[in-house]
Amino acid sequence: MKxxxxxxxxxxxxxxxxxxxxxxxxxxxRHFSAEDVYRCLLENEEDVGLATVYxxxxxxxxxxxxxRHHFEGGKLAVFELDQGVHHDHLMCLNCGKIFEFSDELxxxxxxxxxxxxxxxITDHALYLYGKCRKENCEHLK
Amino acid sequence: MKxxxxxxxxxxxxxxxxxxxxxxxxxxxRHFSAEDVYRCLLENEEDVGLATVYxxxxxxxxxxxxxRHHFEGGKLAVFELDQGVHHDHLMCLNCGKIFEFSDELxxxxxxxxxxxxxxxITDHALYLYGKCRKENCEHLK
DNA sequence: ATCAATGCAAAAACTTTGCACTGAT
DNA sequence: ATCAGTGCAAAGTTTTTGCATTGAT
Numbered sequence: 001m002k003x004x005x006x007x008x009x010x011x012x013x014x015x016x017x018x019x020x021x022x023x024x025x026x027x028x029x030r031h032f033s034a035e036d037v038y039r040c041l042l043e044n045e046e047d048v049g050l051a052t053v054y055x056x057x058x059x060x061x062x063x064x065x066x067x068r069h070h071f072e073g074g075k076l077a078v079f080e081l082d083q084g085v086h087h088d089h090l091m092c093l094n095c096g097k098i099f100e101f102s103d104e105l106x107x108x109x110x111x112x113x114x115x116x117x118x119x120x121i122t123d124h125a126l127y128l129y130g131k132c133r134k135e136n137c138e139h140l141k
Numbered sequence: 142m143k144x145x146x147x148x149x150x151x152x153x154x155x156x157x158x159x160x161x162x163x164x165x166x167x168x169x170x171r172h173f174s175a176e177d178v179y180r181c182l183l184e185n186e187e188d189v190g191l192a193t194v195y196x197x198x199x200x201x202x203x204x205x206x207x208x209r210h211h212f213e214g215g216k217l218a219v220f221e222l223d224q225g226v227h228h229d230h231l232m233c234l235n236c237g238k239i240f241e242f243s244d245e246l247x248x249x250x251x252x253x254x255x256x257x258x259x260x261x262i263t264d265h266a267l268y269l270y271g272k273c274r275k276e277n278c279e280h281l282k
Numbered sequence: 283a284t285c286a287a288t289g290c291a292a293a294a295a296c297t298t299t300g301c302a303c304t305g306a307t
Numbered sequence: 308a309t310c311a312g313t314g315c316a317a318a319g320t321t322t323t324t325g326c327a328t329t330g331a332t
Contacts, residue, residue: 012286012287012331012332013331014286014287014288014330014331015288015330016287016288017287033321034321034322035321047289048288048289049288049289049290050289050290050322051288051289051290051291051322051323051324052287052288052289054321054322054323055287055288055323056287058322058323068213070211072209072264072266075296075297075320075321076320076321076322077321077322090254090255090258090260092260093263093264099258099260101254101258103250103254105246105250106247106250106251109244109246109247109250110247110267110269113231113242113244113269114231114269114271117231117240117242117273118273118274118275119231119233119240119269119271119272119273119274120271120272120274121269121270121271122234122270122271122272123213123234123269123270123271124267124268124269124270125213125267125268126251126265126266126267126268127265127266127267128251128254128255128260128262128264128265129262129263129264129265130255130260130261130262130263130264131260131261131263132258132259132260133259133260133261134259153306153307153311153312154306155305155306155311155312155313156305156313157312157313158312174296175296175297176296188314189313189314190313190314190315191297191314191315192297192298192299192313192314192315192316193312193313193314195296195297195298196298196312196313197312199297199298216295216296216321216322217295217296217297218296218297
């Protein structure tokens with residue numbers, strides 16, 4: 001079923017790859033570590049080796065299917081499906097929740113800055129860290 | 142000599158801490174991994190344990206003396222001295238060089254976005270990745 | 283049938299921790 | 308003299324790799 005997407009980026013359709021892509025596609029709001037993916041698949045009785053999860057996520061990244069992040073504080077890398085539209089991240093340091101946003105002005109400004117410095121931008125990432133003022137913000141232990 | 146700065150942030154002045162601070166202060170343009178710091182000190186005949194380097198850098202970070210970064214691609218954390226003025230980073234994916242910049246408009250915009258989303262920002266980081274068009278850009282092997 | 287992809291276990295890479303000793307006040 | 312800080316070695320985490328086996332075309 002994930003046949004098309006995988007072929008498109010030049011990856012042979014295998015069970016692990018299809019399952020991981022499926023998982024990411026049905027949780028576009030989440031940011032998965034390799035462990036997360038591994039455990040989610042296990043829970044679904046879809047056994048995949050952890051090494052394979054790492055390999056597949058790295059391949060997906062190289063293929064432009066996913067983006068890898070290193071959030072402040074976290075030691076693991078986390079991945080999310082790339083859905084065509086770039087977005088940035090805002091993370092609550094209390095509850096760990098991640099919010100996504102995008103801003104045309106900032107994007108424009110980045111291009112101008114890169115141009116001035118003589119750079120061809122291939123990639124960029126903006127992370128805001130703070131505390132959400134929501135009453136439902138559960139503090140991390 | 143690094144007495145004052147360390148005391149100010151509530152850290153007892155010890156040889157390892159003074160040496161590491163000294164190293165960072167005389168290389169404000171560099172981004173050091175713990176290993177980098179360790180090796181630089183060894184080369185200067187200033188023996189310090191690697192574990193201590195990690196501990197001190199973490200303390201410096203907590204004290205607001207340094208900032209920790211996880212650049213794209215790199216697996217190690219790197220540190221740089223915090224010099225009061227916030228700045229962002231632009232990294233060349235060819236030669237690895239890091240350029241610093243800061244932009245008032247982007248800063249403003251971030252505040253507005255955070256406000257709209259009901260966040261109190263404590264921290265932020267913007268990374269641009271690309272290729273510098275300089276003729277002296279040495280490609281990574 | 284072929285060759286890439288997988289799973290496992292082992293290794294590597296990076297960072298943290300325990301503990302006895304050293305050093306700053 | 309005291310107690311925080313250090314160094315070393317050991318352990319922890321996260322990620323990668325080697326190799327025999329499995330699976331997709």
